[in-house]
Amino acid sequence: MVKKITYSLFALVLTACDMDLVGFIAPTSTITEQRFEQSMAWNMEHGYKSLNVPIDNYKFYVGTDIHTATTVNNITTFVTALRNDSNAYFGILTGDLVHQKGGFHVLMPTLNFNPATQARNDTIFATVGNHDLYFNQWEDYRTYWGTATYWFEVKTPNYQDLFISLDTGNGTLGSKQFKWLRSILETKRANYRHCIVYTHTHLFKEDDSQFPTSNMPLEETFELTELMRKHNVNLFLQGHDHTREVVRYKDVLYIVVGRMLDGAKEPYYMIATCDETINYKFIAL
Amino acid sequence: MKRILLTLFLSVSIVVFSQDKAPISLKSYAEYGYNYTWEHYGSLAVIANFPINSYFSLEGGLNTNTSNVHALNTRATVHFPLSVGNLTLENRYLYRLYLRNNTQDFAVGVIVGYVKDYIKANLGVYSRVYGSITKQGQNESVTNIREPFNLIYNIEGQIFKQDHNWNIGLGISNYDDFQIERMYLPIVTLKGNFLPAQHFNLLTELSCKPTGILHGSANFYAIYTRLGLIYTW
Numbered sequence: 118m119v120k121k122i123t124y125s126l127f128a129l130v131l132t133a134c135d136m137d138l139v140g141f142i143a144p145t146s147t148i149t150e151q152r153f154e155q156s157m158a159w160n161m162e163h164g165y166k167s168l169n170v171p172i173d174n175y176k177f178y179v180g181t182d183i184h185t186a187t188t189v190n191n192i193t194t195f196v197t198a199l200r201n202d203s204n205a206y207f208g209i210l211t212g213d214l215v216h217q218k219g220g221f222h223v224l225m226p227t228l229n230f231n232p233a234t235q236a237r238n239d240t241i242f243a244t245v246g247n248h249d250l251y252f253n254q255w256e257d258y259r260t261y262w263g264t265a266t267y268w269f270e271v272k273t274p275n276y277q278d279l280f281i282s283l284d285t286g287n288g289t290l291g292s293k294q295f296k297w298l299r300s301i302l303e304t305k306r307a308n309y310r311h312c313i314v315y316t317h318t319h320l321f322k323e324d325d326s327q328f329p330t331s332n333m334p335l336e337e338t339f340e341l342t343e344l345m346r347k348h349n350v351n352l353f354l355q356g357h358d359h360t361r362e363v364v365r366y367k368d369v370l371y372i373v374v375g376r377m378l379d380g381a382k383e384p385y386y387m388i389a390t391c392d393e394t395i396n397y398k399f400i401a402l
Numbered sequence: 403m404k405r406i407l408l409t410l411f412l413s414v415s416i417v418v419f420s421q422d423k424a425p426i427s428l429k430s431y432a433e434y435g436y437n438y439t440w441e442h443y444g445s446l447a448v449i450a451n452f453p454i455n456s457y458f459s460l461e462g463g464l465n466t467n468t469s470n471v472h473a474l475n476t477r478a479t480v481h482f483p484l485s486v487g488n489l490t491l492e493n494r495y496l497y498r499l500y501l502r503n504n505t506q507d508f509a510v511g512v513i514v515g516y517v518k519d520y521i522k523a524n525l526g527v528y529s530r531v532y533g534s535i536t537k538q539g540q541n542e543s544v545t546n547i548r549e550p551f552n553l554i555y556n557i558e559g560q561i562f563k564q565d566h567n568w569n570i571g572l573g574i575s576n577y578d579d580f581q582i583e584r585m586y587l588p589i590v591t592l593k594g595n596f597l598p599a600q601h602f603n604l605l606t607e608l609s610c611k612p613t614g615i616l617h618g619s620a621n622f623y624a625i626y627t628r629l630g631l632i633y634t635w
Contacts, residue, residue, distance in 0.1 A: 145619050247617035287621035288614035292438040318617070322549045322584060331586035331616040334623055335507065336439040336471075339532070343503040365543045367534055 145251050149291035152245075152255060152284055156264040157297070166269040168207060168240065173273040174392035176205040179315070181356030181386075182376035184216035184248060185224040191377045191402045192227050195386050198400075200235035205388070206271070207239050211356040211374060212246025212286065212317025214258075221249075221257040242269065245286045246317035246356060255286075266294055268301055271391070276310040278391055283316035288333050290341070302348040311391055314345065315354035319373045321364060345369045352395050354387075361385075361399065370395070377402055424453040431605065431630020433467070438623055440469040447630070449475070449579060457481050465580040470502040473580040479515075487518030492526070496582055499535070507532040509582045511554050519563045522573070524556040528582055553585040558593070568596040578609070586616035587623075603632040 147155065178199040183192050199208045215221055230238035245265040249258050258265070265284035270277050281301060283290060290298065306312055318331075320338050332338065345353055346367035353371045359381075362373040377384045384402040389395055429449040436442050445467030453459040458480055465473040474497045482489040491514055498507040513526030533546030558573030571593040576583045583589065591609040598604060606629050613623035 141615055141618060142620055144621055149621050247614065247619040250619045286614075286617070287619050288617050289438055289621055289623050291621075292441060295438065321547050322552075323547065324550075331614065332584060334437070334439070334587055334611065334613055335581075335583060336437060336624075339500050339503040339505045339507070340439045343505060346504075364547070366547060368543050 144287065145253065147253075147255050149284065149287045149289055150293055152286075153266055153291055153294045153297070155259065156266040156284065159259070159264040160267050163263060165267060166240070168269065168271045170206045170271055170273050172204065173275050174204075174390060175271070175273065176202060176388055176390050178202075178205055178208040179211065179354055179374050179387040179389060180208065180377045181211040181317075181354075181374045182213040182246070182359055182378055183210065183224065184213055184376070184378035185220045186216045186379075187223060188379045189224060189227040190379045191381075191384050192224065194402055195377065196228060196241070197231075197234055199241075200230070200237050200239050202388075203236075204390075205239065208241040209280075209315055209354065210241060210243040211315050211354055212244050213248040213356060214243060214246065215249055215254065216378070218252040218254065219257075221254065221261055225261050242280070242282060244282045244316055245284050247286050247288070250286045266297065268305070270309070277308070278311040278313065279305060279309040281312070281314045283314060285316045285318035285333065288318050288331055289337060290333075295337075295340070299344065302344065302350075306348045306350075311351045311395060312348065313352045313354065313389075313395070314350050317356050319355040319358045319362070320353075320371060321362070321366075323362065323364070324360075342367055342369070352389070372397065375399075424456065424459070425635045426453065427451045427632050427634040429463075429605075429630065429632040431628045433626055433628045435624060435626025437611070437625075440471075443467050443469040447579060456483070463579055471498060471500050473498045475580055487516055490515035490517070492524075494528075494582075496580065498580070501535075504535050505532055506535050511577075511582060513554055515556075517564060520560050522556065522558040522560075522571075524554070524575075526554045528552050528554050530582070549584070554582060555585070558591075560593075568594075570594045583611070587611060587613060588615065601634050603634070605630055605632065 178195060180195045199205050214224055228241055243262050245258050266282060268279060268281045270279055283298065284294060318333055320332060320342065322332050346369055350369050353369055355373045358373050359376040361375040364371045374387045375385055377386050385399045387397055387399050389397045431447050433445040445465055447463060447465040449461060449463030451459060451461045461477040463475040477492055477494045479490050479492045494511040494513060496509045509528050509530040511526050511528030513524050515524040530549040531546045537545065554577055556573060556575035558571050560569045560571035562569045573591045573593065574588050576585055576588055578589065589609050589611045591607055593607050595603055595605045608627045611624040612620050614621045
């Protein structure tokens with residue numbers, strides 16, 4: 118434990134230029150409640166996406182904690198693999214897309230379709246992480262992605278699945294986003310085969326794998342896990358902790374997808390297959 | 403053998419109970435709060451403290467709130483009055499029943515405390531386990547989530563010494579009477595107390611619980627205020 122504290126303090130000092138130190142006492146971007154309103158305004162204007170997929174048992178790729186600084190090696194591999202996988206139709210990035218100011222301008226060209234190396238232009242969805250908020254980078258995130266709280270659906274020949282993105286960049290959903298989530302689940306869940314929720318902050322703290330990465334307050338953790346159970350959510354994807362964790366709790370499968378930042382020890386991403394059940398595997402980078 | 407044990411027990415009891423001890427006290431307060439999850443809520447708490455002698459005390463408390471969350475707290479504290487301040491060693495058990503979420507939460511902590519004139523400080527460790535109250539339909543699920551190691555801390559400064567008849571203090575902590583939060587969710591509390599008459603101590607508190615501080619991306623989460631009194635016999 119002492120070792121972890123020492124390493125963390127060291128890491129904090131060494132990465133101080135990448136950290137927005139203001140964030141230890143005040144928000145580094147627009148606060149949660151305001152970001153939710155901005156996401157909703159964007160959704161109202163642009164609508165919610167519906168993807169048509171020609172098979173019932175399709176795949177999607179999940180990556181997290183890319184922490185783009187100056188290099189884009191792992192994310193390039195991820196995007197290329199996704200767009201060349203004939204059974205995969207979209208990708209999801211669960212936050213901490215960038216590591217430092219200006220990171221979005223380095224990352225985003227990597228996500229553009231490259232016909233020389235990629236077979237299809239599969240859509241990539243994302244949500245925001247705490248690092249994406251440093252130095253007011255929410256504005257950069259909005260410029261490129263528009264929204265962090267939204268849903269989309271995947272229509273297959275016989276089924277349709279619901280995907281919900283949540284913004285937990287500050288370690289809370291906030292009151293308004295929670296109400297929105299409740300409302301979406303109550304009104305829409307019953308119409309879909311599977312429901313997959315994804316966000317950045319992980320819910321449980323079973324180890325100190327990345328001391329002292331923080332979760333949500335306990336009240337919110339308990340409220341959210343019960344809400345997931347009540348509405349039969351199948352899969353809850355998270356990032357933030359940089360360490361893989363798979364837990365089935367209250368009949369919901371919670372997966373912390375490990376980091377895929379360049380230079381990390383054992384980076385990997387996840388491929389999920391939506392069939393009668395949802396299966397998953399992790400791919401080393 | 404029985405006689406020996408009985409004699410030993412009685413001897414120890416006589417020694418223990420014959421020590422000078424602090425009086426029994428009863429603390430009660432009402433709380434009003436707002437957080438992003440429950441929104442507006444109110445709660446009531448009662449805590450009884452029983453000093454066994456000047457070195458050992460037991461405490462038990464109950465809390466119920468309008469969000470359908472209820473808690474039971476117990477503490478056993480050993481006191482070491484030293485010339486450099488009072489040192490304590492506390493063993494704490496907190497059980498919370500989140501009926502609104504079909505969830506129960508149990509935490510056990512061991513905490514070392516120090517009190518001297520204007521400051522109070524506590525540091526310890528705790529473990530937590532939480533899970534469903536009812537287990538139906540969870541064949542493949544883990545029953546409980548275990549969070550085996552966490553830090554518990556409190557540091558508090560006051561404008562007058564501890565025995566002054568009124569005081570104002572400011573503290574930062576990740577726990578209070580009926581909650582033990584994870585270490586990275588500090589609760590900042592402004593406290594005031596006033597002794598209007600013998601036996602009575604009025605208390606008031608205003609607490610704020612931000613979230614995301616160790617995300618490096620702090621955000622408001624909760625605020626709550628308490629008003630109550632301590633009656634000491």
